[in-house]
Amino acid sequence: MATTIKDIADKAGVSISTVSLVLNQKGYVAPVTKKKIQTIINDLNYRPLHSARKLATRQTGNFGFILWEGHFSEVEMFYSQVFLGMEYAARKNDYYILLTTVREGFDPREDLPRFLRYKDVDGVALAGRVPEPLIRYLDHQQIPFVLIDYEIPGENFNCIKIDNYNGAFRAVENLILSGRKHIAFVGGTFFHPSIKERYRGYREALEKHGLNHNNGNGYSYCENIETSRSIGEKGIMQLLEKYPEIDAIFSCNDTTALGVISGVHRMKKKIPQDIALFGFDDIPTAEFSTPKLSTIRVPKLEIGKEAYKLLYELIQHPKMAPQTRIISVDTVIRETSSSE
Amino acid sequence: MATTIKDIADKAGVSISTVSLVLNQKGYVAPVTKKKIQTIINDLNYRPLHSARKLATRQTGNFGFILWEGHFSEVEMFYSQVFLGMEYAARKNDYYILLTTVREGFDPREDLPRFLRYKDVDGVALAGRVPEPLIRYLDHQQIPFVLIDYEIPGENFNCIKIDNYNGAFRAVENLILSGRKHIAFVGGTFFHPSIKERYRGYREALEKHGLNHNNGNGYSYCENIETSRSIGEKGIMQLLEKYPEIDAIFSCNDTTALGVISGVHRMKKKIPQDIALFGFDDIPTAEFSTPKLSTIRVPKLEIGKEAYKLLYELIQHPKMAPQTRIISVDTVIRETSSSE
DNA sequence: AGAATATATTAAAACGTTTCGATAAAACAA
DNA sequence: TTGTTTTATCGAAACGTTTTAATATATTCT
Numbered sequence: 001m002a003t004t005i006k007d008i009a010d011k012a013g014v015s016i017s018t019v020s021l022v023l024n025q026k027g028y029v030a031p032v033t034k035k036k037i038q039t040i041i042n043d044l045n046y047r048p049l050h051s052a053r054k055l056a057t058r059q060t061g062n063f064g065f066i067l068w069e070g071h072f073s074e075v076e077m078f079y080s081q082v083f084l085g086m087e088y089a090a091r092k093n094d095y096y097i098l099l100t101t102v103r104e105g106f107d108p109r110e111d112l113p114r115f116l117r118y119k120d121v122d123g124v125a126l127a128g129r130v131p132e133p134l135i136r137y138l139d140h141q142q143i144p145f146v147l148i149d150y151e152i153p154g155e156n157f158n159c160i161k162i163d164n165y166n167g168a169f170r171a172v173e174n175l176i177l178s179g180r181k182h183i184a185f186v187g188g189t190f191f192h193p194s195i196k197e198r199y200r201g202y203r204e205a206l207e208k209h210g211l212n213h214n215n216g217n218g219y220s221y222c223e224n225i226e227t228s229r230s231i232g233e234k235g236i237m238q239l240l241e242k243y244p245e246i247d248a249i250f251s252c253n254d255t256t257a258l259g260v261i262s263g264v265h266r267m268k269k270k271i272p273q274d275i276a277l278f279g280f281d282d283i284p285t286a287e288f289s290t291p292k293l294s295t296i297r298v299p300k301l302e303i304g305k306e307a308y309k310l311l312y313e314l315i316q317h318p319k320m321a322p323q324t325r326i327i328s329v330d331t332v333i334r335e336t337s338s339s340e
Numbered sequence: 341m342a343t344t345i346k347d348i349a350d351k352a353g354v355s356i357s358t359v360s361l362v363l364n365q366k367g368y369v370a371p372v373t374k375k376k377i378q379t380i381i382n383d384l385n386y387r388p389l390h391s392a393r394k395l396a397t398r399q400t401g402n403f404g405f406i407l408w409e410g411h412f413s414e415v416e417m418f419y420s421q422v423f424l425g426m427e428y429a430a431r432k433n434d435y436y437i438l439l440t441t442v443r444e445g446f447d448p449r450e451d452l453p454r455f456l457r458y459k460d461v462d463g464v465a466l467a468g469r470v471p472e473p474l475i476r477y478l479d480h481q482q483i484p485f486v487l488i489d490y491e492i493p494g495e496n497f498n499c500i501k502i503d504n505y506n507g508a509f510r511a512v513e514n515l516i517l518s519g520r521k522h523i524a525f526v527g528g529t530f531f532h533p534s535i536k537e538r539y540r541g542y543r544e545a546l547e548k549h550g551l552n553h554n555n556g557n558g559y560s561y562c563e564n565i566e567t568s569r570s571i572g573e574k575g576i577m578q579l580l581e582k583y584p585e586i587d588a589i590f591s592c593n594d595t596t597a598l599g600v601i602s603g604v605h606r607m608k609k610k611i612p613q614d615i616a617l618f619g620f621d622d623i624p625t626a627e628f629s630t631p632k633l634s635t636i637r638v639p640k641l642e643i644g645k646e647a648y649k650l651l652y653e654l655i656q657h658p659k660m661a662p663q664t665r666i667i668s669v670d671t672v673i674r675e676t677s678s679s680e
Numbered sequence: 681a682g683a684a685t686a687t688a689t690t691a692a693a694a695c696g697t698t699t700c701g702a703t704a705a706a707a708c709a710a
Numbered sequence: 711t712t713g714t715t716t717t718a719t720c721g722a723a724a725c726g727t728t729t730t731a732a733t734a735t736a737t738t739c740t
Contacts, residue, residue, distance in 0.1 A: 002459065004696060015720045020698060027699095028717050047458045051394035052696035055725050060391070062436075080420050087440060094454055096402075096438050100427060114434055118387050119342065229628050262630055285625065288569050290602055344726060355690045360728060367729095368687045392726030395695050 003044045011044070012037045023048060062096045063311055064115045064124035069101040071128050077284055078300060079127045082148060085304020086125060093312060106131035116143070123311045126150065129192050144314040148307050151193050151324075158314065159324045160307045164194045164280075167296035167329040168201025171278040172250050174294075174331060176209050178338075180248035180276055183211065184219035186235040186260055187252030188228065195252050198280060202250050219243050232259025233266070240267050247275055248337075254279040254286045254295055261289060261336070277336040291335035298329050343384045351384075352377045363388060402436045403651055404455045404464035409441040411468045417624055418640060419467045422488060425644020426465060433652060446471035456483070463651045466490065469532050484654040488647050491533050491664075498654065499664045500647045504534045504620075507636035507669040508541025511618040512590050514634075514671060516549050518678075520588035520616055523551065524559035526575040526600055527592030528568065535592050538620060542590050559583050572599020573606070580607050587615055588677075594619040594626045594635055601629060601676070617676040631675035638669050 005023075009016045014033060021027045022037045029037075040046075054061055065086060071079050086097050098121060100113045115121045116137075123144035126135065130150060135157070138145045146158040175183055185202045187195050199220070206218050213219060221235035232251060236259075240246055249264075251257035257279030261271060269275050271291055279286060282297035306325055314320055345363070349356045354373060361367045362377050369377075380386075394401055405426060411419050426437050438461060440453045455461045456477075463484035466475065470490060475497070478485045486498040515523055525542045527535050539560070546558050553559060561575035572591060580586060580603075589604075591597035597619030601611060609615050611631055619626060622637035646665055654660055 006696080016697085017699080017720055017722095018718085021719090024698075028719085030718060033718085049395070049696055050458055050460055051391045051400070052725090053698075054391035055389070055395050055727085056696080056698040058725070077417060077420070080417070083439075084441070091454060094458070096436075096455070096460070098436050099423075099439060101424070114431060115436065118390055118434070120390055120436070258628065265630070288598065290605070346726080356727085357690055357692095357729080358688085361689090364728075368689085370688060373688085389726055392695090393728075395697085396726080396728040398695070 002049075003046045005046075005048065007044065008037065008040050008046055011040050059315075060120050060122050061094065062098050062115065062121045063090065063308070064113060064121040065097050065099045066113060066124055066126045066130060066134070067099070067101050068128055068130055069103055071101075078281060081300035082127055082304040082307070085301035086308045087304070088301065089305040089308035095308075095312070097308075102131060102134060104131075106134055108133050108137045112137070122315050125307045125311060144311060144318070146307050146310050146314070148303060149194055153193065156322045158310060158322045160303055160310065161324055161326045162194060162298050162303070163326050163328045164197035165201040165204075167280060167298070167331075168198040168250065169205045170201075170331050171280065171294075171296050172202050172205035173209070174333070175248040175250065175276055175278060175337060176205065176211065178276065181211060182213070182219065182243065182245045183248040183250060184221070184236070184239050184243070184246045185250050185252070186221050186232055186239065186256060188222065188231045188256065198252050219246060229255055229259035229262075232256035232261075233263040234259075236260045236263035237267055240264075240269070249275060249277045251277065251279050254281040254283045254293060257293055257295070257336075258285065258289055261291075261293075271336050272338055276338075279336075282332060287334070289336075294334045294337035295332055296329045297332045299327060303327050342389075343386045345386075345388065347384065348377065348380055348386055351380050399655075400460050400462050401434065402438050402455065402461045403430065403648070404453060404461040405437050405439045406453060406464055406466045406470060406474070407439070407441050408467075408469055408471070409443055411441075418621060421640035422467055422644040422647070425641035426648045427644070428641065429645040429648035435648075435652070437648075442471060442474060444471075446474055448473050448477045452477070462655050465647045465651060484651060484658070486647050486650050486654070488643060489534055493533065496662045498650060498662045500643055500650065501664055501666045502534060502638050502643070503666050503668045504537035505541040505544075507620060507638070507671075508538040508590065509545045510541075510671050511620065511634075511636050512542050512545035513549070514673070515588040515590065515616055515618060515677065516545065516551065518616065521551060522553070522559070522583065522585045523588040523590060524561070524576070524579050524583070524586045525590055525592070526561050526572055526579065526596055528562065528571045528596065538592050559586060569595055569599035569602075572596035572601075573603040574599075576600045576603035577607055580604075580609070588617070589615060590618045590620075592620060594621040594623045594633060597633055597635070597676075598625065598629055601631075601633075611676050612678055616678075619676075622672060627674070629676075634674045634677035635672055636669045637672050639667060643667050 005016055005019050009019045018029055019037055021029050022034050050061060065083055067079055083099055090097050098115045103111055125146050125148055127148040128150055135152060146160060148160045149162055151159055172183060185199060187199060203218055206212055207216065219239055221239050236249060249260055251260050257277060260277060264271055264275055271277055279293050279295035282295045286293040286295050306327060310323060310325060345356055345359050349359045358369055359377055361369050362374050390401060405423055407419055423439055430437050438455045443451055465486050465488055467488040468490055475492060486500060488500045489502055491499055512523060525539060527539060543558055546552055559579055561579050576589060589600055591600050597617060600617060604611055604615055611617055619633050619635035622635045626633040626635050646667060650663060650665060
């Protein structure tokens with residue numbers, strides 16, 4: 001069969017325990033024996049059997065990655081990239097990332113992901129909008145977890161956040177500095193805290209430059225449903241109907257921005273000549289729209305990596321106080337915002 | 341601590357073995373004891389510890405899902421959806437799917453995915469174009485595997501295939517029946533067997549309707565690099581330059597088709613009035629392009645499901661002969677192909 | 681009735697690792 | 711010198727299951 005720790009021990013003329021010690025870099029083992037053991041391990045290409053190790057250590061060696069079903073099926077590759085970032089980072093410590101989705105109407109008694117039901121993970125990452133009952137469950141069960149791009153207001157959970165406020169602020173300021181005066185916000189639900197922050201960035205940028213309308217709320221279109229392409233298209237058309245003077249748009253995310261492009265087009269206006277546009281996220285498609293979308297780039301792989309690192313620290317130091325880590329963003333100028 | 345099989349046994353006044361038997365539905369156990377044990381299991385919400393079970397059975401309870409790095413980062417959500425289909429199917433048997441990517445210049449000695457290096461999977465699915473050395477490695481190591489949407493010519497491996505030929509044939513025939521006479525093929529590399537099949541479908545549909553040009557090769561643009569948006573844009577522009585009579589296009593996949601839309605647009609022609617267009621895959625974006633893309637839908641979730649099922653059968657019956665299962669496709673008519 | 685077979689339960693071994701405590705030699709301190 | 715600490719190694723228990731073979735009882739067959 002496959003070679004076991006015993007084979008190594010026998011061949012090296014030492015006990016199993018000693019081999020285990022060098023495997024885990026623990027305790028004292030003489031440099032010379034250590035070297036000998038390591039050579040044999042290499043020669044025989046030996047790898048400790050994970051299930052045995054896990055049984056002994058009572059760790060699982062897995063992290064869960066939970067995504068709301070809708071996110072994963074969406075057009076955008078946003079969260080898939082975040083996942084990939086985690087997977088890359090996990091390679092260092094030989095952790096596996098178990099990916100699963102949860103339904104909208106999540107019920108902890110029914111829909112609990114298998115890896116939670118079977119306690120097959122040491123911790124979990126939750127990406128994007130995720131059912132609150134699930135978060136409560138994890139908190140209650142004392143399972144280490146980190147939220148990605150999400151938060152529960154008033155609660156202090158471990159969390160990787162995007163610098164939404166500054167990104168939005170910069171996007172809008174960029175629009176302003178290129179000479180635009182009537183800047184609209186097109187977004188979806190405020191149910192998602194990130195969108196709320198982006199809206200705040202939008203408003204404060206306007207305020208800073210004295211460009212307020214509508215009691216400091218700017219021109220904004222927000223529907224209380226998920227942000228998406230159709231929201232963008234419908235939103236900007238209604239807005240232009242009402243405020244034909246609009247000459248720039250900041251869209252809550254790229255997907256919505258792509259809808260905005262269609263909408264503006266259907267209203268017989270030109271981007272960027274008549275109307276400039278900024279998105280948020282820098283999803284891969286942004287580079288391929290016509291015209292190419294200016295946007296705020298959020299480093300998705302890095303988010304995944306940070307989430308992993310935080311999770312890993314969390315299980316090393318179980319009593320660690322909850323942390324929030326903010327990932328900064330970059331401005332990427334393409335065609336939709338170039339100065340006329 | 342967590343409840344173990346021993347707790348159940350004690351509480352039920354039976355031996356550990358008996359509990360194990362009902363857990364695994366094996367051997368003989370009296371209906372009354374079985375019921376009693378099951379009740380206790382439910383009451384205590386007991387789940388067998390996977391690592392212990394795995395250690396005893398010498399199975400891992402995992403399947404690997406390997407993707408070429410490029411595929412995963414691509415704009416399209418194609419393979420992510422296939423993965424999700426596997427994950428859904430795996431829920432039934434409590435299998436986990438471990439997702440990872442491999443680099444282009446794959447070297448089995450260097451880049452072997454962790455779950456292979458540590459023998460942490462009972463089998464693996466390989467999606468799309470994947471390095472041949474990896475396939476050879478799996479074959480040689482006798483690790484059960486199934487190829488998804490790929491094959492090695494002349495080899496008989498387990499394989500889930502898309503009905504590329506018929507899909508292409510139907511798309512092109514649809515174009516023909518709506519009155520088009522000069523139909524071009526825009527595609528990328530023939531390195532991928534699926535593309536080759538789609539090209540064959542294209543040619544044979546032309547032939548059937550006596551619409552041949554260029555020695556039966558039609559109008560075709562193929563570059564020996566990966567298929568993508570830019571190929572589509574560049575390809576159709578060159579083709580139109582040379583053959584201005586082209587009035588329809590079949591594109592090797594949707595991503596390329598999106599590029600074709602740009603290209604046609606830049607050549608000052610209108611879709612579908614001047615030129616009709618068909619894609620292949622039905623990626624989510626296809627529904628949101630302007631005009632909306634007609635295409636051949638390939639059921640991605642179902643592909644994942646079939647891959648899982650085949651893999652599962654494979655480990656139940658290790659001596660099973662290699663199988664090829666073909667997933668059929670649907671025609672979806674949207675705006676780019678509507679009759680003028 | 682006796683033999684064979686089907687039903688029901690269990691003790692104990694096995695799976696491959698980690699870790700605790702014991703033991704012993706070597707190094708150091710007084 | 712003796713006693714303490716540090717270094718080095720190991721035996722054995724533990725982790726929570728499955729599985730094999732043994733045992734016991736009940737049922738069926740001749």
